Amino acid sequence: MSEGALLSIEDVSVDLPTPRGNLRAVDRVDLTVGAGRTLGVVGESGCGKTMLSRAVLQLLPKKAKLSGRVMFDGKDLVRLPPEKLRKLRGRSLAVVFQDPMTSLNPVLTIGTQLMETLQEHLELDMAAARQRSVDLLAAVGIPAPEQRLMQYPHQLSGGMRQRVAIAIALSCEPKLLIADEPTTALDVTIQAQILDLLAREQRRRHMAMILITHDLGVVAGRTDEVAVMYAGRVVERAPTPALFKKMRMPYTEALLAAIPKIDAAPHASLPAISGRPPDPTRPLPGCSFAPRCRYADARCQTEKPSLSEAESRDHLYACFHPVETAAEVSA
Amino acid sequence: MMHGTQPAPSDPLLDVQNLVVEYGVGGKIVHAVSGVSLQVARGETLGLVGESGCGKSTLGRAVLQLRQAVSGKVLFDGQDLTAMHGDTLRKMRQRVQLIFQDPIASLNPRRRIGDIIAEPLVIAGIKDPAERRQRVRDALSAVGLDPQLVIGRLPHEFSGGQCQRICIARALVLNPDFVICDEPVSALDVSIRAQILNLLEEMKARYGLTLLFIAHDLAVVKAVSDRVAVMYLGRLCEVGPSEQLFAHPAHPYTALLIEAIPVPDPDVRPAESVPVGEPPSPIAPPSGCRFRTRCPRADARCSSEMPELRAVAPGQFAACHHPLI
Ligand SMILES: Nc1ncnc2c1ncn2[C@@H]1O[C@H](COP(=O)(O)OP(=O)(O)OP(=O)(O)O)[C@@H](O)[C@H]1O
Ligand SMILES: Nc1ncnc2c1ncn2[C@@H]1O[C@H](COP(=O)(O)OP(=O)(O)O)[C@@H](O)[C@H]1O
Ligand code: SF4
Ligand code: SF4
Ligand SMILES: [Mg+2]
Ligand SMILES: [Mg+2]
Numbered sequence: 001m002s003e004g005a006l007l008s009i010e011d012v013s014v015d016l017p018t019p020r021g022n023l024r025a026v027d028r029v030d031l032t033v034g035a036g037r038t039l040g041v042v043g044e045s046g047c048g049k050t051m052l053s054r055a056v057l058q059l060l061p062k063k064a065k066l067s068g069r070v071m072f073d074g075k076d077l078v079r080l081p082p083e084k085l086r087k088l089r090g091r092s093l094a095v096v097f098q099d100p101m102t103s104l105n106p107v108l109t110i111g112t113q114l115m116e117t118l119q120e121h122l123e124l125d126m127a128a129a130r131q132r133s134v135d136l137l138a139a140v141g142i143p144a145p146e147q148r149l150m151q152y153p154h155q156l157s158g159g160m161r162q163r164v165a166i167a168i169a170l171s172c173e174p175k176l177l178i179a180d181e182p183t184t185a186l187d188v189t190i191q192a193q194i195l196d197l198l199a200r201e202q203r204r205r206h207m208a209m210i211l212i213t214h215d216l217g218v219v220a221g222r223t224d225e226v227a228v229m230y231a232g233r234v235v236e237r238a239p240t241p242a243l244f245k246k247m248r249m250p251y252t253e254a255l256l257a258a259i260p261k262i263d264a265a266p267h268a269s270l271p272a273i274s275g276r277p278p279d280p281t282r283p284l285p286g287c288s289f290a291p292r293c294r295y296a297d298a299r300c301q302t303e304k305p306s307l308s309e310a311e312s313r314d315h316l317y318a319c320f321h322p323v324e325t326a327a328e329v330s331a
Numbered sequence: 332m333m334h335g336t337q338p339a340p341s342d343p344l345l346d347v348q349n350l351v352v353e354y355g356v357g358g359k360i361v362h363a364v365s366g367v368s369l370q371v372a373r374g375e376t377l378g379l380v381g382e383s384g385c386g387k388s389t390l391g392r393a394v395l396q397l398r399q400a401v402s403g404k405v406l407f408d409g410q411d412l413t414a415m416h417g418d419t420l421r422k423m424r425q426r427v428q429l430i431f432q433d434p435i436a437s438l439n440p441r442r443r444i445g446d447i448i449a450e451p452l453v454i455a456g457i458k459d460p461a462e463r464r465q466r467v468r469d470a471l472s473a474v475g476l477d478p479q480l481v482i483g484r485l486p487h488e489f490s491g492g493q494c495q496r497i498c499i500a501r502a503l504v505l506n507p508d509f510v511i512c513d514e515p516v517s518a519l520d521v522s523i524r525a526q527i528l529n530l531l532e533e534m535k536a537r538y539g540l541t542l543l544f545i546a547h548d549l550a551v552v553k554a555v556s557d558r559v560a561v562m563y564l565g566r567l568c569e570v571g572p573s574e575q576l577f578a579h580p581a582h583p584y585t586a587l588l589i590e591a592i593p594v595p596d597p598d599v600r601p602a603e604s605v606p607v608g609e610p611p612s613p614i615a616p617p618s619g620c621r622f623r624t625r626c627p628r629a630d631a632r633c634s635s636e637m638p639e640l641r642a643v644a645p646g647q648f649a650a651c652h653h654p655l656i
Contacts, residue, residue, distance in 0.1 A: 044520040044521060044522060045520050143608075157609055158383075159609050160609070187382040187383050187547060188382075188547065188548070188549070188588065188591045188592060188593075189382060189587060189588065189591045190382075190609065191591065191593070192590075192591040192593070195593075214520065215521070215593060215595075216521075216595040217592070217593030217594055217595040218593045220593065220594060220595045220596055220597045220599070221593075221594070221597055221599060240597050241597050241598075244595070244596060244597045244598075254522070255521060255522060256595055258521055258522050258524070258525040259521055259525075259550070259595060260524075260525070260528070260548075260550040260551050260553065260554040261550060262549060262550045262553060262577060262589070262592055262594070263577075264550075264553070264554065265574070266553055266554065266555065266556055266557060266573045266574065267532060267555065267557075268554070269529055269532070270525035270528055270529055270554065271525065272522070272525035272526040272528075273522035273525070274526070276490055276492060276522070276523060292522075
């Protein structure tokens with residue numbers, strides 16, 4: 001795809017064998033992220049966001065089957081030998097998970113974990129690694145960093161743990177940070193602080209970032225581009241301002257409408273989306289959103305819309321009857 | 332709704348007075364709820380918001396007498412639940428039901444849906460199986476599930492949203508007057524969340540319910556509440572009519588919560604949040620105003636003197652020495 005992209009996900013699919021049959025968790029996804037850019041990936045639970053990020057990181061479950069290419073910094077990660085991959089992860093390719101305990105070791109102190117990462121990847125000596133750890137903890141907003149080095153993860157609050165996980169992820173100056181629902185487990189006040197922290201460090205380090213979330217509100221002011229996923233596929237993709245100005249895919253529109261708005265009057269009925277996403281082991285022949293879509297017609301039931309360019313090169317969507325057009329037809 | 336100079340509606344269905352609830356952990360006391368008073372009028376929805384661990388669920392459980400209060404009263408329809416025991420309490424409690432945050436975990440995985448929903452009827456002593464079956468069917472239809480398709484199945488066969496519908500049916504089957512909804516949509520996806528919020532509003536109208544709606548998401552709370560109470564570290568900070576409270580928050584903590592909501596509009600650049608840190612431990616809450624360690628307006632008085640709820644506008648009350656309005 002595009003030249004000069006730091007990360008280019010090319011026709012990536014992930015299949016998982018299950019007792020109910022094959023489950024296609026990610027379905028032919030193409031995405032790119034340029035150096036220093038932020039991509040938001042939005043979708044509801046089960047739509048494949050985590051599987052996509054694990055495909056990029058080459059951290060899929062053993063029985064998963066991956067197809068396609070993941071080009072990162074000129075290398076195809078899918079074909080990279082394991083020890084090269086391990087070197088890359090934690091160095092130029094870092095990740096922050098929803099549950100910080102996923103990436104923290106419960107039996108090691110914060111200091112040991114930070115310093116180990118630094119020493120492994122940057123070959124710093126003990127004293128330098130220690131100083132750098134203190135600086136990193138301070139940078140992510142942890143008060144009294146020297147004392148925190150001696151603490152264990154369970155002695156910290158959820159928000160503090162996530163800050164530590166971010167400090168470790170940032171420790172080796174990665175080129176790309178994948179943040180998978182980094183604030184979903186946190187309170188709204190802490191969420192705002194962590195998102196600000198990520199945005200600040202991303203700018204300061206000119207690092208690329210993929211911000212995965214189920215909340216359109218989280219990506220709105222904090223990303224350059226947004227990809228909306230539904231049932232394993234990217235169904236709409238656009239620069240963030242363009243997307244919020246003119247949503248073309250009925251699912252994106254419905255998703256935004258269903259969020260309670262703080263300036264709406266109490267007891268106003270919410271425009272809910274009826275039904276729920278399809279069973280991922282029983283793919284539909286047509287558009288996956290068809291059973292819930294108010295614009296669906298016969299063609300949507302039988303034919304799968306592909307993600308294609310529409311009015312501009314940047315704004316892609318997978319729909320036969322994009323929002324405005326459908327409204328015009330029915331008017 | 333306007334309520335003059337008293338925070339209390341004149342004839343509340345629920346009247347919580349100066350409730351104190353504590354937990355003991357390793358010889359220390361967790362001050363989970365420290366002197367909370369609130370009232371819910373008949374037919375009203377009172378929203379209760381606050382960060383994780385501030386005591387919302389504890390308050391809900393103490394209202395239901397599932398957790399004994401250290402002191403304070405819980406008047407339901409004029410009668411003090413804290414002074415009731417045995418059958419009297421059980422009878423009263425049938426009028427108050429609870430819906431939990433995690434719908435899947437709150438259903439017994441080994442029981443069929445029909446039996447799960449019939450259980451409150453059995454406990455209430457309704458002996459006629461035909462009547463029980465009919466009421467289970469009615470409750471399921473009311474929440475938008477087809478009784479025929481649902482009754483014989485097990486919880487794991489349903490999605491989170493469907494399980495929450497089942498929980499709502501279970502809460503409604505006894506025809507209660509009052510329902511405490513403890514984060515009923517927090518575990519659900521955005522598209523399902525709106526369905527359940529609409530359903531709760533529908534059920535409220537249909538069954539003539541009074542609701543205490545607990546959540547940490549302010550926009551969700553505002554969507555369903557007539558009045559909103561804001562809680563911080565075991566105490567009430569502010570209570571008032573929803574629109575008024577969101578348009579003109581008086582307590583700095585309410586303002587902080589509103590500011591932190593992510594807005595789905597890229598033109599609204601998120602305000603670089605003030606570095607207000609995290610809530611202190613409820614084992615050793617700060618002296619004076621409990622919010623003072625994160626409050627941009629705190630001064631000496633805030634650490635020595637505990638602010639009481641005072642009227643700041645008609646129907647709106649804030650516990651702050653330096654309110655914003
Ligand atoms: N069984 C218990 N034993 C000891 N401490 C408890 C117990 N249950 C709750 N607590 C503590 O009491 C305080 C209030 O808890 P509560 O669960 O009521 O808060 P909450 O607002 O509902 O939070 P959340 O949103 O996380 O459920 C917290 O500090 C919590 O850790
Ligand atoms: N280890 C696994 N084995 C089988 N199926 C899985 C596994 N992990 C995830 N899935 C399934 O893959 C799909 C996508 O999952 P995931 O990527 O975790 O979605 P998200 O992160 O958006 O919630 C879901 O249907 C999920 O149930
Ligand atoms: S292709 Fe058809 S069903 Fe799918 S989103 Fe567009 S209009 Fe709806
Ligand atoms: S009483 Fe003082 S510390 Fe408490 S909220 Fe008001 S100004 Fe802030
Ligand atoms: Mg996920
Ligand atoms: Mg709770």
